[in-house]
Amino acid sequence: MINGYCEEKYIPVRKIFEDYFLKQEEIGASFAIYKEGKPLIDLYGGFKNKNNKNWQENTIVNVFSATKGIYEIIISILIDQNILDLEKSVSYYWEAFKQSNKREIKLKHILSHQSGLYRFKEKIVQEDLLDWNKIINILENQEPDHLCGEKTYYHAKTHGFLIGEIVKRTTKKSLGELISELLSNKLGLDFFIGTPKNQLSNIAFLYEDRTETKISSEFNAFNNPQHEINFYNKEKWQTAEVPSINGHGNARSIAKIYDIFVNDLILQKNILLSKLSIKKCLTENDNRIDESLMLPIRWSQVGLILRGGWLFGKNKESFGHNGWGGSLGFADPILGIGVAYTTNKINPTMESDQRIINLLKKFYKIYN
Secondary structure, three states, rough: OEEEEEEEEHHHHHHOOOOOOOOOOOOEEEEEEEEEEEEEEEEEEOOOOOOOOOOOOOEEEEEOHHHHHHHHHHHHHHOOOHHHOOOOHHOOOOOOOOOOOOOOOHHHHOOOOOOOOOOOOOOHHHHHHHHHHHHHHHHHOOOOOOOOOOOOOOOOOHHHHHHHHHHHHHHHHHHHHHHHHHHHHHOOOOOOOOOHHHHHHHOOEEEEEOOOOOOOOOOOOOOOOOOOOHOOOOOHHHHHOOOOEEEEHHHHHHHHHHHHHHHHHHHOOHHHHOOHHHHHHEEEEOOOOOOOOOOOOOOEOOOOOOOOHHHHHOOOOOEEEEOOEEEEEEEOOOOEEEEEEEEEEEEOOOOOOHHHHHHHHHHHHOOO
């Protein structure tokens, strides 16, 4: 049932992971912790689809907003290369953006969820998310809900379109193309925004634990359009680029990315970028209640979550991004590790997923 690698002292962590499948808390999942390029834990197991096909070493799955953390590392690289500047107005890169009272919005305001463009104000459907030009036209013409920098609202679905359009206009490449070029191809990893057709057979089918949730009638960051699990299992979704929420990857690849990133910070390896640029990108923005999530989220200047509680392990210096359903990736600069969890059994609540927390608590207890 469970495959992969686990250092002997972490066998109790493996046992917790294994129990998830025995107790049917999981269908298919992967969990990895890497330190300086080497695995401490790299496990996977269960089933990837309804035909009871086993979850393989290279199985990938939609990780939803955990995707944001990966493209925010790409943004950090572009900042390091002086292609992007956090203090520049978005309209410097994207002239049409300045209309509808958006002239003052800076790159850092969008990245750290302070731009006021956290939702779509007009009704859209899932199919609209596959039409890049339509979404960009909506955002160009939309007025922000508040003055930039004044409030924080998590940009659940708009974030990747806004950042992706800035990237397209500065590099002539999409976020998906840059992830393939600067991360997946360079490092030999399985992570994609816009999954290539030759990888489609590796994608795990998503299953949702249905719970009745009260949907607000007012359009907010999450409900326009509402999550629709059947749509996310379709090829047209998997091959499209919807950067906020449709990255496909596995725990090994995500953990390796964070491991390299954090060791560029603490060991100054410069594999992806310089220590100075990482420190700038990890600088905390205003610490206030995020009014989309109604939680005191600490956002860095590029949109990585800082001090994420046990979801990001024991050390408050850790940073990363989690996603709807239970997937996440983070780096712990105290231990110098990259950590990730991916799953196809979707936890539909907005609460911290206990599956990863149980594994992390056991890991940190053994490590220390």
